Amino acid sequence: MVNLIIDGKNVTAKKDTAVLEAARAAGISIPTLCAHESVSRSGSCRLCVVEIKKGNRTRIVTSCLYTVEEGLIVDTKSERVQNVRRLVMELLLARCPESEVLQKLAKELGVDTQPRFVADSDKGKCILCRSCVRVCEEVVGVNAIGLSCRGSHKTVGPPYNENSDVCIGCGACAYVCPTGHIEMETTENKRKIWGRTFKMQTCDTCGRYFAPVDQLKYISKKTGVPLKDLSICMDCR
Ligand code: SF4
Ligand code: FES
Numbered sequence: 631m632v633n634l635i636i637d638g639k640n641v642t643a644k645k646d647t648a649v650l651e652a653a654r655a656a657g658i659s660i661p662t663l664c665a666h667e668s669v670s671r672s673g674s675c676r677l678c679v680v681e682i683k684k685g686n687r688t689r690i691v692t693s694c695l696y697t698v699e700e701g702l703i704v705d706t707k708s709e710r711v712q713n714v715r716r717l718v719m720e721l722l723l724a725r726c727p728e729s730e731v732l733q734k735l736a737k738e739l740g741v742d743t744q745p746r747f748v749a750d751s752d753k754g755k756c757i758l759c760r761s762c763v764r765v766c767e768e769v770v771g772v773n774a775i776g777l778s779c780r781g782s783h784k785t786v787g788p789p790y791n792e793n794s795d796v797c798i799g800c801g802a803c804a805y806v807c808p809t810g811h812i813e814m815e816t817t818e819n820k821r822k823i824w825g826r827t828f829k830m831q832t833c834d835t836c837g838r839y840f841a842p843v844d845q846l847k848y849i850s851k852k853t854g855v856p857l858k859d860l861s862i863c864m865d866c867r
Pocket of ligand 1 (some may be wrong): 658755756757758760761762763765786803806807808809811813
């Protein structure tokens with residue numbers, strides 16, 4: 631176990647725990663966007679910054695990536711931290727002014743929702759955190775989406791923005807997206823996502839549509855469980 635001080639509080643955490651989790655376990659909240667429990671950490675949104683002190687040196691680090699150290703002193707709300715966080719928030723909001731999630735967070739952080747930076751109008755609600763890409767690769771294992779183009783033209787989606795023939799319509803990307811950028815529409819027997827329409831499977835027991843057929847076929851292929859045995863929804867299992 632490792633002993634450290636966060637916001638003046640003595641905290642004990644397991645070795646290799648991120649400062650973010652150690653703070654949360656101690657009841658201290660830190661704003662985050664890209665740190666989702668289902669995917670590996672990328673440290674891309676920079677909203678979770680905190681100030682750490684080791685000896686006489688202080689510096690700003692991302693709490694979702696920085697792990698606890700014996701004797702570390704962490705300040706999650708110092709003036710320096712708040713200034714960096716507000717600047718990050720302003721930049722994110724200028725990129726995605728329409729994101730309700732960002733607007734709400736900006737208000738909570740005391741950031742004017744009319745950013746002083748020129749607002750983009752072509753980025754949708756995507757902050758390029760790559761959580762969607764990671765979940766598709768790391769958890770689902772199909773690699774249906776990725777980043778394309780460079781610099782300010784970088785976007786996320788299926789290769790060449792064409793319909794992906796490996797996408798299974800599971801919606802994991804929409805689930806982990808922190809800003810609501812990925813549009814997924816599920817109506818009774820159909821699900822639309824990334825420009826494709828997926829047929830939904832009915833539950834053999836209750837008759838309710840519950841998952842895309844392509845997703846069940848993929849699970850069946852991966853696990854060897856017959857498709858017939860997967861055609862029962864979670865409620866009826
Ligand atoms: S679509 Fe969402 S999850 Fe994917 S990179 Fe953009 S903000 Fe992140
Ligand atoms: S939550 Fe830490 S960088 Fe995004």
